[in-house]
Structures are given as C-alpha cells and as structure tokens.
Amino acid sequence: MYKYDDFDEAFVRERVAQFRGQVERRVDGSLTEDEFKPFRLMNGLYLQLHAYMLRVAIPYGTLNSRQMNQLAFIAEKWDKGYGHFTTRQNIQYNWPKLPDVPDMLEALADVEMHAIQTSGNTIRNVTADHFAGAAGDEIADPRPVAELLRQWSTDHPEFQALPRKFKIAVSGAENDRAVLRAHDVAVQIVEKDGQRGYRIFVGGGLGRTPMIGKVLRDFLPEADLLPYVEAVVSVWNLLGRRDNKYKARIKITVHEHGIEEISERVEQRFAEIRPSFTGVDQKLFAEIKEHFAEPAYKSSATDAFDAYKAANPAFQSWADTNLAEHKNSEYAIVSISLKSHGATPGDASSEQMRTMADLALRLGHDELRISHEQNVILPHVHKSDLPEIYNTLREEGLATANIGLISDIIACPGMDYCALATARSIPIAQEIATRFDELKLEHEVGLLKIKISGCINACGHHHVGHIGILGLDRAGVENYQITLGGDGTEDAAIGERAGPGFSADEIIPAIERLVLGYLDIRDSADETFLQTYRRLGMEPFKAILYPEKAEANAA
Amino acid sequence: MPRAFTPKVITANALLEGDAIWFTENNEWSRDIADAELITDETHADLRLIEAQAFADQIAGAYLADAKQTENGPAPTHFREEFRTRGPSNYHHGKQAEA
Structure with missing residues (x-):
C-alpha cells in the first residue's frame, strides 16, 4: 500500500491547521457563511438536512486495518457510531459538529487520510476496480x-x-x-x-x-x-x-x-x-x-474449506455468492455485504469496522477495499481461513449471502440526509430487501442489480441498474420512476424509462411484480434479468408493470 | 400573473451542530418549528429574511419555507421540511431522538 512521504504528510497537516483556523474564524463570526462555505467544501464538509456531513476520501477504495480502525474510532468519538460507504469509494459521516471537524481531520491525517477534493469543482477521489491486485x-x-x-x-x-x-x-x-x-x-x-x-x-x-x-x-x-x-x-x-x-x-x-x-x-x-x-x-x-507489491502469499492445503462447505449449507451459500476467484488458486476474494436485509446500504457500525479491520490484519494481508457497490472487500484470503472469516462476520451481522443479488442494492443517502435529494432512497432499498427476503426468492432470481437514486444527480447509479429507481418530487409527493436494462460493466448501457412513476406505497409491489414476472418469461434459470430484457425488450416488462394499461390495450 | 404568496417560515441550520432551526417573532432561533413566526405577507417575508440572515454567527443558510398554521403552531406543508422537523427515517437519530 502507498505510504505518505514527508511532502504528503506536511501538506495534509498544513491543510488541517488552515481549516482549524477557518473554523475558529467562522465560529467567532469573523467569516460569514458565504466566505466560509468554499473553505469547508475544499475539506469535504457539507451542510445537509439535519447536520453537517464530512466526506472522507478513500483513494481507489483501499484501506489497511489501521485506517479502518481509525474510521471506526472517528465514528464513535465524533459521530453516532457508524459511517456510510458511498458509490465513490468514500466514507461519509452524517452527524459531525462543526467545532469537532478539525480534530476529525487531524485523526484522519494520523492514518494518512484526508477529505481534500471530496467536493467542489476539482478532480475528485480517483476510484478503481475493488478487486485490484x-x-x-x-x-x-x-x-x-x-x-x-x-x-x-x-x-x-x-x-x-x-x-x-x-x-x-x-x-x-x-x-x-x-x-x-x-x-x-x-x-x-x-x-x-x-x-x-x-x-x-x-x-x-x-x-x-x-x-x-x-x-x-x-x-x-x-x-x-x-x-x-x-x-x-x-x-x-x-x-x-x-x-x-x-x-x-x-x-x-x-x-x-x-x-x-x-x-x-x-x-x-x-x-x-x-x-x-x-x-x-x-x-x-x-x-x-x-x-503495491503482491502480498507474501502463504501456501497450504485448502481441503478444510471444501469439507466445511460440504458440511455447512449456510456457509456454502455464502461462499457461492460472496467469493470471487483470486489469481492465486489457493486464495479467494471475499465480498462482505453491507446490505443485510432491512439495513441501510453501505452503513457499517464502529464495531463492524473493527471486526473487518481485525480480520484483514489477521487473515487478509492487512488489506481492505470499499466497492462502489457499497460493500467491503477482503481481497486476499487463503481458502483455509474462510470458515473462520465467515463465522466471525456472522457474529457481527456481516455474513449476508447476497452479493450481486436483488437485495445487494446501491442506494444514495436520499432525502433522509442529502440536501439535494428530491425523495428518499434508503427506505425503498430497505423494503425491497426485506420483501425479497420474506419471499425467499433472491437466490432463485439470481444476478440482479437494483440501484436507487434520490434525485436526478444519480449518485445511486440508477441509470446503470438492471432495475433503476429514481426518486422524484411530483407535486409535493415522493414518486419513483423505474428504468430497465441499465448496465455498468464493459457492455455499459443506460436504462430505459419504463413508464409513469409509482408512489412510495406502490413502488415495492411494482418491483415485486416485475421480478416475479421476469421469472415467468425467462427462458431458463440461467438467463439473468438483464439477458431476458435484452432478448425481449421493454414491452413484456411494461405489460407486467402496468397490467391495467396492458388489459385496456388488449380489450 | 404573479403567484399568490403562500405562508412561510424562516428556517436555517444551527452553525455549530447543523441542526434545523426556525426564526421566531422575538428574533430568536428555535429547534421547534411550532415556535416559528408564520409569515403571510411577501414584503414582510423578505424583510424578516434579511433580519434572520444577520445572525451570521449562529446560523447557516437561512431560507423561506412553506408552512401552514395548526393548533400547535406552524407546521411544514412539504415532506422535505417535514423530514427536517424529525430526522432520518432509517435511524432514530436527530430531532425525533431528542424529543
């Protein structure tokens, strides 16, 4: 991992000292908000609906355990004991108090982190493939x-x-x-x-x-x-x-x-x-x-992994869903889901952060990644250590086996926090995940990416969701538009709008209808939602989403 | 034709905590919208906003928000402003936790 040199260190410390002075001058009244705002934004400090929000850069989503532990400490000491990982591989604190922010930035500097250029008309945090290396x-x-x-x-x-x-x-x-x-x-x-x-x-x-x-x-x-x-x-x-x-x-x-x-x-x-x-x-x-030299991989037998998998169906389900192929065949890439059913996508408590940091330190060559899909990755885990990883994660509510499935939803903070939002995103994500968990269908549905944004700015990447949901304010009421067929991969495509939006009460049943309808029209269990959409186009999905209209047309 | 003026309150965020606050008739800032001055006249609204903005060392980002009169005092008419009186829906944090 990159290590700050003297220049980096001095630069970050100097910026913290400058910001400390700026906050002091704002609090004593010598700076107006108009004068202060550009300074706070240069340091990642936003003013949102209920509080300030501090956005901390996690360059290319890479952290070591010391940094993750420090993020946990900051959340506990100056926020409400949790942080929100974003689609740009950053972490956001939703409740900092203005006079505390310089201390938070100092604590970040202690672990070679900062919040510089996480706002404003600058080049933002450079992101990367979360499986890098x-x-x-x-x-x-x-x-x-x-x-x-x-x-x-x-x-x-x-x-x-x-x-x-x-x-x-x-x-x-x-x-x-x-x-x-x-x-x-x-x-x-x-x-x-x-x-x-x-x-x-x-x-x-x-x-x-x-x-x-x-x-x-x-x-x-x-x-x-x-x-x-x-x-x-x-x-x-x-x-x-x-x-x-x-x-x-x-x-x-x-x-x-x-x-x-x-x-x-x-x-x-x-x-x-x-x-x-x-x-x-x-x-x-x-x-x-x-x-960024490769870690010193260990080499030992992996049959304990296979045996545990054969004996433990829950572990097998997690392994099938949350592990990805590592370039070293004795290793696996572990995706830790921050999407347990009904929880806020991308949120992790301080205890959860510490658990992940400890696992990374002991069993993961001291590396963690944040994915743009708002999950945490342990990129280098020897297969023999996977049972221990899984059992430890399970104790902290971090072993949800849903990576790439319908409940692995990207959601921006939406109008629960964001001053720009036009509707809420988080409750929609929570309800969809809860509903499909009740239906016990998500593994049968298979690969399906739902992405939700609470405004047109699309932090929740709804345009590239297989199912995209965009929350809008329609005549003073929250309204949700559905787009279909988006794709954020090498076959990138912008989703197409399905039709009129749905109210907050109607959107969950609409998504349920859509997904159950897809199960009826897919040509086999191997055909993903996106593949079915590409094969059949919008029309059958429209008929599923708007049954009354389809009936009227047929009459 | 100019749009008819709808009743408003003046709201902002508290400088130190960022918490939602409302401007009262007595030129004070309250954490509760029910204490706010409900403004029904456009000229008066513009003037009061200027007066509210003078509290630069206590507040940030004052603006006029639609509101209505209720038994308990002014209340929001739009869901965004309603959320500001309560806090987020995913955790019991913010004003709803302080009440």
Whole structure:
C-alpha cells in the first residue's frame, strides 16, 4: 500500500491547521457563511438536512486495518457510531459538529487520510476496480496508476477551479468492475504487441444527462499518461460551459463538440505539454509501484474449506455468492455485504469496522477495499481461513449471502440526509430487501442489480441498474420512476424509462411484480434479468408493470 | 400573473451542530418549528429574511419555507421540511431522538 512521504504528510497537516483556523474564524463570526462555505467544501464538509456531513476520501477504495480502525474510532468519538460507504469509494459521516471537524481531520491525517477534493469543482477521489491486485483477469494492478493520478491531481494549481467536478476511474481488466464508462475520464490498462499502455475513455457520466464514455485513445503508451490526461482536463477547462452548471461536465463538452474535435484539441495540447514531462512522473510511478507489491502469499492445503462447505449449507451459500476467484488458486476474494436485509446500504457500525479491520490484519494481508457497490472487500484470503472469516462476520451481522443479488442494492443517502435529494432512497432499498427476503426468492432470481437514486444527480447509479429507481418530487409527493436494462460493466448501457412513476406505497409491489414476472418469461434459470430484457425488450416488462394499461390495450 | 404568496417560515441550520432551526417573532432561533413566526405577507417575508440572515454567527443558510398554521403552531406543508422537523427515517437519530 502507498505510504505518505514527508511532502504528503506536511501538506495534509498544513491543510488541517488552515481549516482549524477557518473554523475558529467562522465560529467567532469573523467569516460569514458565504466566505466560509468554499473553505469547508475544499475539506469535504457539507451542510445537509439535519447536520453537517464530512466526506472522507478513500483513494481507489483501499484501506489497511489501521485506517479502518481509525474510521471506526472517528465514528464513535465524533459521530453516532457508524459511517456510510458511498458509490465513490468514500466514507461519509452524517452527524459531525462543526467545532469537532478539525480534530476529525487531524485523526484522519494520523492514518494518512484526508477529505481534500471530496467536493467542489476539482478532480475528485480517483476510484478503481475493488478487486485490484487480486483478480485473475487483470493485466496489472490499477492502483499504482490511480495513485499517480491522485498525486498529480491533488492540489494541482491549474485544476482547482474547473467548470465542474471531474471524476476519474482506473481498471486493469477487460471486465469492468469500476463503471469506467460512467466517468469523466477512465483509464483502462491494456496490452498491445507486448507493450503495456492505456485505453482512455472520456465523457461518460450519469446525472441528468447520462452518457456512456467514448474511447478517446485506444492505446496510449504508458509514459504518456499524465501529460495526456492533463491535456484532456485542460482542453475541457477552457471549453467547458461555465455559463450553465447543468452543461458544464465534460460529457456535454464532448457531446457538443464531438469526439473528433475533442480528440484533435487534446492531441494538440498534448504535443505542447508533453516535452515538459521530463520523466519525473515515470520515476515516481516506478516508486509507487513498489508500494503495491503482491502480498507474501502463504501456501497450504485448502481441503478444510471444501469439507466445511460440504458440511455447512449456510456457509456454502455464502461462499457461492460472496467469493470471487483470486489469481492465486489457493486464495479467494471475499465480498462482505453491507446490505443485510432491512439495513441501510453501505452503513457499517464502529464495531463492524473493527471486526473487518481485525480480520484483514489477521487473515487478509492487512488489506481492505470499499466497492462502489457499497460493500467491503477482503481481497486476499487463503481458502483455509474462510470458515473462520465467515463465522466471525456472522457474529457481527456481516455474513449476508447476497452479493450481486436483488437485495445487494446501491442506494444514495436520499432525502433522509442529502440536501439535494428530491425523495428518499434508503427506505425503498430497505423494503425491497426485506420483501425479497420474506419471499425467499433472491437466490432463485439470481444476478440482479437494483440501484436507487434520490434525485436526478444519480449518485445511486440508477441509470446503470438492471432495475433503476429514481426518486422524484411530483407535486409535493415522493414518486419513483423505474428504468430497465441499465448496465455498468464493459457492455455499459443506460436504462430505459419504463413508464409513469409509482408512489412510495406502490413502488415495492411494482418491483415485486416485475421480478416475479421476469421469472415467468425467462427462458431458463440461467438467463439473468438483464439477458431476458435484452432478448425481449421493454414491452413484456411494461405489460407486467402496468397490467391495467396492458388489459385496456388488449380489450 | 404573479403567484399568490403562500405562508412561510424562516428556517436555517444551527452553525455549530447543523441542526434545523426556525426564526421566531422575538428574533430568536428555535429547534421547534411550532415556535416559528408564520409569515403571510411577501414584503414582510423578505424583510424578516434579511433580519434572520444577520445572525451570521449562529446560523447557516437561512431560507423561506412553506408552512401552514395548526393548533400547535406552524407546521411544514412539504415532506422535505417535514423530514427536517424529525430526522432520518432509517435511524432514530436527530430531532425525533431528542424529543
């Protein structure tokens, strides 16, 4: 894992000291809210419906046990004993008090963490495949690339006042687990003729104008990464629509100017600035890579795992659902579900965080990941340790066997917390999960991704949910629109709106109808919801969702 | 045609805790909307908002929110403002836990 050098350490400490002074001046009245707001946002502090909210960056979703324990400590000491993991691999605290925030930031700095650039019109936390470094299908661990981009983008003087926020994701595999195509810029590690390089996507994004990212360069040589990405951001920095915040994201710039023109401008800018990158970045990249050396894998028999699986059906169910293939065949990648039925998606209590940290330290090479699907990953677990992991998780309510299933729902905080929300998301997620648990159907239904956003900004990724739910305010009442057929993987697609929205009372029965209806029309138990949708299109699903209308049409 | 003015309260977040607060007739800030001044006149509303915003070292982000008169005093008319009087629905936190 990357370790702060003296420069990083000094920079983060200095920012904490500055913010401490700014908070003091706000509290004593020398700064107005208008003056203070940009400062607090630069440090990830939002003002929400009921309280402040502190958003802490977890670079590329990677944590060690010490950091996870510190997140638990912060939640306990200055918040209400829990944290909320987000779709951008961050953690949010929902109840900090303004005078405590500098101490919280100091506590974060103690474990090489901060909340810088988690808000504002800057380059935000760089995200990555949560199976990075462990997945069998990757060309290389994407995290050194993400760390290089993080260092380059943090406090970059040219990019502190961009037209709008800018999100970068990185992956090292063809199977896209990082929603690359929904990012402003995405970097995919590829190989061509034995040479390593990058495929660069641009102009993806969700929100009110969802767009699938386009390939800007199919193969970029490794050494050109920073100048090229800098060229992309600087072209947009000049062209981006500062006159209209709804048109300011790079997806609109790409859409308005066309990918060819953007590409020409980027190449031109790239040619200008390339000579100024004299290789320091590549030296730094080489150093960063050393921080991400593979763990010292142990090697021992795994038959105890197989025996335990055969003897314990609950463990087998968990293993079948929550384990993914590791590149080392004696190992597994463990996904810890933060979606126990009826709980708030992405929330973990301090005790749960400590349990996960302890397991990572003892049995997981001291590594944890946060996934954009709001779960926690232990990327490197020897199979012989899985029974102990499972039993420990079970005691803390962390062994729900539902990864990728209908109750593994992404939900933004919605109007239970967020000042921007137009409706609640969390209760909808809780009720859907509870309902399908009662029906005991979720394993039969199989792979199905439901994603819920409480407003058009789409933090809950509803556009790329197989079933997307968007909460809106319709004439003063919460109303939920359903989209179908979205996909956040390498086959990315934006979901299509099914029809009129549903009230809060109607949405759970509507989802139940939809899923039961799918079971009737799928061609076999192996055909997923998304595959059935792709085979049959919207019409049969519409008929299921709106039976009265279908009857009227038939009459 | 200009829209008819609907009754309003002035609300904000407390500077230190971020908790929802409402502006009273006595120029104080209350944690309970029932104590708020219900404003029925648009000109008066604009003036009171300016006066409310002067409490810069106690509050953040004052705005006018729709409200109605009830037996117990002013109450919200929109669900967003209703949530602000209560707290989140997933945990017993916020105002509902303090009552």
